[in-house]
Amino acid sequence: MEIELVRPYGFCSGVRRTVGLVERLLRERGQLYCFGELIHNLEEVARLAALGLRTVSSLEELPIEGAGKRFLIRAHGLPPQILEEVKQRGYQIVDGTCPRVLAAHSEALRLAAEGYRLVLVGHREHPELAGLLGAVGGRAEVVLTPEELSFRPGDRLGVLSQTTLLPEQFTAVVAAAARQVRELKAVNTLCQETLRRQEAVREAACRVELMLVIGGRNSSNTARLAEIAARYTGCYHIESPNQLERRWLMGKHRIGISGGTSTPETSLRAVQGEIERLMGGVNDGKEDGRVRREQ
Numbered sequence: 004m005e006i007e008l009v010r011p012y013g014f015c016s017g018v019r020r021t022v023g024l025v026e027r028l029l030r031e032r033g034q035l036y037c038f039g040e041l042i043h044n045l046e047e048v049a050r051l052a053a054l055g056l057r058t059v060s061s062l063e064e065l066p067i068e069g070a071g072k073r074f075l076i077r078a079h080g081l082p083p084q085i086l087e088e089v090k091q092r093g094y095q096i097v098d099g100t101c102p103r104v105l106a107a108h109s110e111a112l113r114l115a116a117e118g119y120r121l122v123l124v125g126h127r128e129h130p131e132l133a134g135l136l137g138a139v140g141g142r143a144e145v146v147l148t149p150e151e152l153s154f155r156p157g158d159r160l161g162v163l164s165q166t167t168l169l170p171e172q173f174t175a176v177v178a179a180a181a182r183q184v185r186e187l188k189a190v191n192t193l194c195q196e197t198l199r200r201q202e203a204v205r206e207a208a209c210r211v212e213l214m215l216v217i218g219g220r221n222s223s224n225t226a227r228l229a230e231i232a233a234r235y236t237g238c239y240h241i242e243s244p245n246q247l248e249r250r251w252l253m254g255k256h257r258i259g260i261s262g263g264t265s266t267p268e269t270s271l272r273a274v275q276g277e278i279e280r281l282m283g284g285v286n287d288g289k290e291d292g293r294v295r296r297e298q
């Protein structure tokens with residue numbers, strides 16, 4: 004049996020930056036508040052919680068008195084309305100927003116200032132979209148499919164994407180708009196790191212008999228990787244090695260392991276180790292993580 008860890012894997016630059024920042028801050032002083040899960044990975048969030056990261060899911064959960072306390076904006080960004088309230092309470096703000104997300108905020112503000120009717124293609128409930136929508140004061144529509152968009156005479160449409168969508172989801176809305184409106188400005192705010200992973204998974208899925216995609220259930224980019232892989236081969240999206248079932252592996256000679264941008268390399272290695280344990284494999288020591296089991 005061969006196991007391939009599909010490159011690139013491990014944290015993306017945005018998550019690496021934020022997690023590194025959190026670790027440094029917690030080393031300096033043992034407590035830091037964050038609104039919403041820092042990243043969509045339960046094990047990593049639990050590890051950081053043990054070091055002192057306090058996650059709150061609403062302003063009610065955040066201590067009223069923020070003087071002397073620090074508050075981190077996670078990589079997805081944060082609606083300015085929430086940030087304003089946190090500042091009012093006296094917290095010291097540390098901005099961990101991914102630069103690619105901040106770039107999307109700037110583009111949205113520019114399009115809004117130029118008078119475009121703003122359309123954000125993405126998942127309404129995703130925190131990145133909440134931040135983006137907040138950045139433009141709520142003056143944007145969020146759609147995921149062209150069917151959700153209605154057109155008006157004389158429309159000037161400005162279209163942006165959630166960074167972790169599939170390109171075809173973004174272009175479907177842009178193509179529909181191009182057929183209907185006179186003036187259209189589409190800015191590609193898809194994250195190149197996400198796109199590279201999607202492409203790598205697509206290629207790997209064509210040469211393996213099973214793909215295991217590792218990452219949080221609520222991780223949008225991980226879900227997209229699993230969707231892509233499932234088009235070409237058998238695929239399971241799991242969060243941890245203990246969800247792996249031996250029957251999935253039986254009779255398979257080539258297995259791929261991929262992970263979302265918030266899945267640490269250690270999680271992929273743990274799944275690899277679990278496969279070895281279940282199937283009695285031996286690692287042939289190759290750098291790319293291939294494992295060979297004597298037949």
Ligand code: SF4
Nearest residue numbers: 015017101103166194
């Ligand atoms: S997936 Fe892209 S946009 Fe999102 S945090 Fe990572 S680098 Fe930033």
